[in-house]
Amino acid sequence: MAEKLTTVEEGSEVTGTLKSTCGVTVSGKVSGELHAPTLMIAATGAVHGTVKVEKLHSQGEISGRIDADTIELSGRISDQTTITGRSIEVKGSNGDQPTAIFGNCVIEVGVDPNEPPAPAPVKEGKGKKGQPAPEAATGATT
Amino acid sequence: MPEFTFEEVIERVARGESLERADLRELDLAKANLDNANLRRADLEGANLEEASLRRANLASVSLRDAFLVRANLEGANLRGADLESANLEGANLRGADLSRANLEGANLEGADLTGARLPSAQLVDAKLGVATLENANFANADLRNAYLGGANLTAVDFQNAILESANFEEALLTGANLRDAVLRRAALPGADLSGAKLERAVLEGADLSQVSLQDADCRHATFQGARLKGAKFSRTHLYGSDFSIEAADGAEVDEVDFSVAGDGSQLIPAAGLAAFLNGKTDGGTASPQAVAVAPAPTNRRYFGHGDVLRDASLEFDADSIVEVDGRFLKCNITLGQGAQLIIGREGLLDGCQVHGSGILVVHGRFASDASPGISGARRIIVGSTGSVRATVKQPAGHTHFAFEPGCVLRLKTETA
Numbered sequence: 148m149a150e151k152l153t154t155v156e157e158g159s160e161v162t163g164t165l166k167s168t169c170g171v172t173v174s175g176k177v178s179g180e181l182h183a184p185t186l187m188i189a190a191t192g193a194v195h196g197t198v199k200v201e202k203l204h205s206q207g208e209i210s211g212r213i214d215a216d217t218i219e220l221s222g223r224i225s226d227q228t229t230i231t232g233r234s235i236e237v238k239g240s241n242g243d244q245p246t247a248i249f250g251n252c253v254i255e256v257g258v259d260p261n262e263p264p265a266p267a268p269v270k271e272g273k274g275k276k277g278q279p280a281p282e283a284a285t286g287a288t289t
Numbered sequence: 290m291p292e293f294t295f296e297e298v299i300e301r302v303a304r305g306e307s308l309e310r311a312d313l314r315e316l317d318l319a320k321a322n323l324d325n326a327n328l329r330r331a332d333l334e335g336a337n338l339e340e341a342s343l344r345r346a347n348l349a350s351v352s353l354r355d356a357f358l359v360r361a362n363l364e365g366a367n368l369r370g371a372d373l374e375s376a377n378l379e380g381a382n383l384r385g386a387d388l389s390r391a392n393l394e395g396a397n398l399e400g401a402d403l404t405g406a407r408l409p410s411a412q413l414v415d416a417k418l419g420v421a422t423l424e425n426a427n428f429a430n431a432d433l434r435n436a437y438l439g440g441a442n443l444t445a446v447d448f449q450n451a452i453l454e455s456a457n458f459e460e461a462l463l464t465g466a467n468l469r470d471a472v473l474r475r476a477a478l479p480g481a482d483l484s485g486a487k488l489e490r491a492v493l494e495g496a497d498l499s500q501v502s503l504q505d506a507d508c509r510h511a512t513f514q515g516a517r518l519k520g521a522k523f524s525r526t527h528l529y530g531s532d533f534s535i536e537a538a539d540g541a542e543v544d545e546v547d548f549s550v551a552g553d554g555s556q557l558i559p560a561a562g563l564a565a566f567l568n569g570k571t572d573g574g575t576a577s578p579q580a581v582a583v584a585p586a587p588t589n590r591r592y593f594g595h596g597d598v599l600r601d602a603s604l605e606f607d608a609d610s611i612v613e614v615d616g617r618f619l620k621c622n623i624t625l626g627q628g629a630q631l632i633i634g635r636e637g638l639l640d641g642c643q644v645h646g647s648g649i650l651v652v653h654g655r656f657a658s659d660a661s662p663g664i665s666g667a668r669r670i671i672v673g674s675t676g677s678v679r680a681t682v683k684q685p686a687g688h689t690h691f692a693f694e695p696g697c698v699l700r701l702k703t704e705t706a
Contacts, residue, residue: 217695226705235699238490239510239530239671239692248688249703257677257698 153183157191171200173207186215190222203232218256226250233257291316302326489552509552513537527552535564550649550669593618595636606631606648614654618642625649628668635675647685652676652697662704672697 151169155161159175170185173192181194185202188194192207203215210225218235224247235256237247292312293301299321301308307327314332319339326346334354338361345365352372360380368388375395383401388408395415406426413433420440427447434452439459447467453476460480468488475495484504491511498513500520510530518537524544529552543563549556590611593599597616606612608626615634620641625631625648633639637654642663644650649669655677656663663680664670667689672678674696681702682689693699 234695235693235697236695237691237693239669239690245688245690247691249684249691250705252701252703254699254701254703256693257696 155192157189188222195225221246222248224249224252226252228252229255231255295321298323507552508533525554525557527554529556538563593637613637614639625667633676652678656680661702672699 153165153167153169153171155171155173155175155177157174161175161177162179164180165171165177165182167183169183170187171181171183172187172189173194174189175192177194177196179196181196181198181200183200186194186198186200186204188203188205188207188209190206194205194207194209194211196211198209198211198213198215200214201216203213203217204219206222208223208225210228213228213230213232215232216234218230218232220235220237224230228250230252233256235254239246291314293308293316295316295318298308298313298316298318302323308331309327309329311328311331313328313336315335316333317337318341319337321338321341323346324342324344326343328351329347330350331348332352333356334352335356336353337357339357340360341358342362343366344362346363346367348363348366348368348371350370351368353376354372354374356373356376358376358378358381361378362382363386364382364384366383366386368386368391371388371391373391373393373396376393377397378401379397380400381398381402383403383406385405386403386407388406388411390410391408392412393416394412396413397417398421399417399419400421401418402422403426404422404424406423408431409427409429411428411431413428413431413436416433416436418436418438418441421438422442423438423446424442424444425446426443428451429447429449430451431448432452433456434454436453436456438461439457441458441461443458443461443463443466445465445467446463448471449467450470451468452472454472454474456473456476458476458478458481461478462482463486464482464484466483466486468486468491470490471488472492473496474492476493477497478501479497480500482502483506484502486503486506488506488508488511491508493511493513493516495515497517498521499517502522503526504522504524505526507527508531509527512532514532516537519540521541522544523538523541523546525547527547527549529548529550533546543560545557545559546563547554547557591606591613593612593614593616595615598619599616599621600619601621602618603622605624606626606629609628610626611630611632613632613634614637616636617638617640621639621643623631623642623644625644625646627647629646629648630651631644631648632651633654633656635653639656639658641660642656642658643660644664645666647666647668649671650656650664650667651671651673653673653676657677657679658664658681661681662683665683666685667682668685669690669692670678670682671692672694674694676694677698679700681704683704684706686706688705689703
């Protein structure tokens, strides 16, 4: 039994929110919000907007806010695109053309063990009113 | 019981009538003339089509499971999505046939002619294709695990992204074949001719490549780990980015091999200089593919070892020079000449530095810069699986060629020219 896929064929255009519990393949164009476990964008495909998926494999064009656990990219990443994820792969090019063309983009991928952890949020209700909570207090105690 | 008799089928086809979705299971259609017939979605399971003529027939999504198609003529037939599991197609003519996404699991295609046939994404697990003619056939993304292709003519065949694990290609002719990104793990290729084949990023781990010819083959970024290379011929083979090593080369017949990035033969290393070239790796032989490929050239090489610290320095490196950093560069200004390679080793750190020029930056360690841009004009930026880059990259006209390996850490802002 073949795996079920939601397919946006070449020549088709979807505008709005697309939520799917099965994988999505885009050979046409999607503009808006897309939520799915996997997203495969073919070379002829384009996705513009907010994408939240577990696995992204793009050979086409993407722009907007892209959030995926694992990302495999080629094709074109347009200006004003933010890509966040846990793992990214862009294969090296073999000729004169890059595998992936990046416009003005922001890429935030992986966890840097050398980066200091984000400060713990201040908890309320344990310290006195207007005073920092004990966990957030700094300096030596006597 | 089939829906029609042999005579009724012949009559309908002669009148140009459709047999779409017809039930023809187990029907004996040996030597029948079914040229141009419309049998779309018909059920021909177990049918006998020995020496039948089905030229340009529409057999899309047909069921031909266990069918007997020995010496049948299927030239130019449409078999897209057809089910041919365990069918016998020995000696059949499938020239120019379209078998896209067809299921040929366990099918017998020995001696069949598939010249120019299209089989993208087809299932050919355990299929028998011994001495078949597959010249210019398209098997992109197809699954040929455990398939037998011994002695087959696979000249200029397209196996891009195909799964060829444990497939047998003994003595097969694969000259000019496209095997880019193909998975050939544990495949048997003894005596195969891979001259001029394109094997970029192919996975050849544990494959038997004894006595193969890899003359002029493009093996850039291919992985040979555990492959058997006894008697394999490497001549003008392109190996940039591969994990080819002296240990792997033991027993192979190496003439001269090319380590140029573009695979254009501009960095040919003769057999006599190969050991010195490959042993120049800086991390005891476990360098990543990129590190192997940019291993020390005889001249123009600088190395900054662990413990070296450069602070507030201005550095300029000539075109095509190779600079390896396992130490720390702090707030340095680095200019790379055209094609110069700056390699940050696993222990290396460039902190607060700026890199300019149309060079190549390879990062296995850390590059962190708050300058804007921290990197400008780089032709290539390769970040290995252990690499970390936090920087703003100003790309040149024509864009930077980026390559990122899974596991890398990026805090990147890319800007166009």
